[in-house]
Amino acid sequence: MTRGRRYIDEDDVRVRARGGSRPRTRTRPKHEDAVEGFVTAVDRGRYRCLVGDRPVVAMKARELGRGSIVVGDRVALVGDLSGRPDTLARVVRVEERASVLRRTADDTDPVERVIVANADQLVIVCALADPDPQPRFIDRCLVAAYDAGLEPLLCLTKADLGDPGDLLDTYSALHLRSVVTRRDGDLGPLVERLSGRVSVLVGSSGVGKSTLVNLLVPAAERAVGHVNPVTGRGRHTSTSAVALPVEGGWIVDTPGVRSFGLAHISPGDVVAGFPELDDAVAECPPGCPHTAGTPGCALDVWLAEGRLDPARVASLRRLLSSREGDDHPEPSPQPEAP
Numbered sequence: 001m002t003r004g005r006r007y008i009d010e011d012d013v014r015v016r017a018r019g020g021s022r023p024r025t026r027t028r029p030k031h032e033d034a035v036e037g038f039v040t041a042v043d044r045g046r047y048r049c050l051v052g053d054r055p056v057v058a059m060k061a062r063e064l065g066r067g068s069i070v071v072g073d074r075v076a077l078v079g080d081l082s083g084r085p086d087t088l089a090r091v092v093r094v095e096e097r098a099s100v101l102r103r104t105a106d107d108t109d110p111v112e113r114v115i116v117a118n119a120d121q122l123v124i125v126c127a128l129a130d131p132d133p134q135p136r137f138i139d140r141c142l143v144a145a146y147d148a149g150l151e152p153l154l155c156l157t158k159a160d161l162g163d164p165g166d167l168l169d170t171y172s173a174l175h176l177r178s179v180v181t182r183r184d185g186d187l188g189p190l191v192e193r194l195s196g197r198v199s200v201l202v203g204s205s206g207v208g209k210s211t212l213v214n215l216l217v218p219a220a221e222r223a224v225g226h227v228n229p230v231t232g233r234g235r236h237t238s239t240s241a242v243a244l245p246v247e248g249g250w251i252v253d254t255p256g257v258r259s260f261g262l263a264h265i266s267p268g269d270v271v272a273g274f275p276e277l278d279d280a281v282a283e284c285p286p287g288c289p290h291t292a293g294t295p296g297c298a299l300d301v302w303l304a305e306g307r308l309d310p311a312r313v314a315s316l317r318r319l320l321s322s323r324e325g326d327d328h329p330e331p332s333p334q335p336e337a338p
Ligand SMILES: Nc1nc2c(ncn2[C@@H]2O[C@H](COP(=O)(O)OP(=O)(O)OP(=O)(O)O)[C@@H](O)[C@H]2O)c(=O)[nH]1
Pocket: 157, 158, 159, 160, 161, 181, 182, 183, 184, 203, 204, 205, 206, 207, 208, 209, 210, 211, 212, 223, 224, 225, 226, 227, 233, 234, 235, 236, 237, 255, 256
C-alpha cells in the first residue's frame, strides 16, 4: 500500500530541509506541523482529503497560487483537521506527482487539464456489446497510458452480451493484461488486479463503468445510466473524478472523461513501448512518422526481410495513427443498436 511510502517521503523532505545547504523557502517553517492527506475528490474549490482514516475537507491556501490540486494528489494540510462538519483545513503544499493523466480540451473545457495524479494503472473499460467495442478508443487510451507511465488493464464488460475473442486477438500482440466481467459474474480477477494500486477507470458512456464501481464499492452509489436506444450512449450523471477505496488501493472513477490529450506525444514516445523495434527505427530517416507507406521507413524494410513480428508492427502503427484526427472518440450514433 502506498500510504506508508507517503509518510516516508514527507520525512525525507524535512530531513533534507534541515540538514541540506539549500535555503528554505520563507513559508516552509510555518508548515512544519502540516500533515499528509490524500485527495479523494474535488468539488467547487473544496478538496476532500483523507488524513489517515479521517475525511477532512480543505481549501487551497492562497500561497499556492493557481497551481492545480487533483484527485490522487498527496498534499500537506494545516488548520482544522478534525474532519467535523463545517470545518475547513488548508492545503499548503502539493507533493511531487509520480504520474499525471491529462484529459483533452473539449467543448466543455477549453484547457487540457491534469485529471488524476499518482495513478499507476489505467483500467480501460470497454463493453463487448451495447455499445459496440471501439478499438480506436482503446488505442488512444493505451497511448495515453504508455505516455503517462500507467500500466494498462483492459476490462471487457457485458460478457453476457458478447464474446471477447476478437478483441483479445486484436490486442494479443500488445501483451495487454485483461479481465472479462459481467454484472452478475465473479469480479475476483478484477479485484485482484486493483488490489493495492491506484487505478483510473476510463470508458465511453454506457459501457458499465458505474455498474462496476457500485459492485466494487457499494457505498459509492454511482448513478447507473441507461444506454440511449437511439444514440447508443449512456447518460453521465456526474462529471468529476472521485477516488474510492478498494482492497488497500484506490479506483478513480472519471465520469465524463472520454479522451486524452495526445497532441504532445511524439512517434518516438509511442515506439518506446516497443523496445524490440529500436534497432529498426534507428535506421529510419530523421522525423520518420513510422506509419505504413512512409518512404524510407525502416520498419517496412525489416518487415520485408522477415526480421520483425508483423503483428507488433501493425499494433504500433495502429497506436501511432490513433493519435491523429478526431479527439473525441465518442461512439458515433448507432441506430442499429438494440
Ligand atoms: N447486459 C448487461 N448490461 C449491463 C452490464 N453492466 C451494466 N449494464 C447496463 O449498461 C447500462 C449502462 O451502465 P452504466 O454502469 O451506467 O454505464 P457507465 O459506463 O457508467 O455509463 P455513464 O454513466 O454514461 O458513464 C445500464 O443500463 C446497465 O444496467 C452487464 O454486465 N451486462
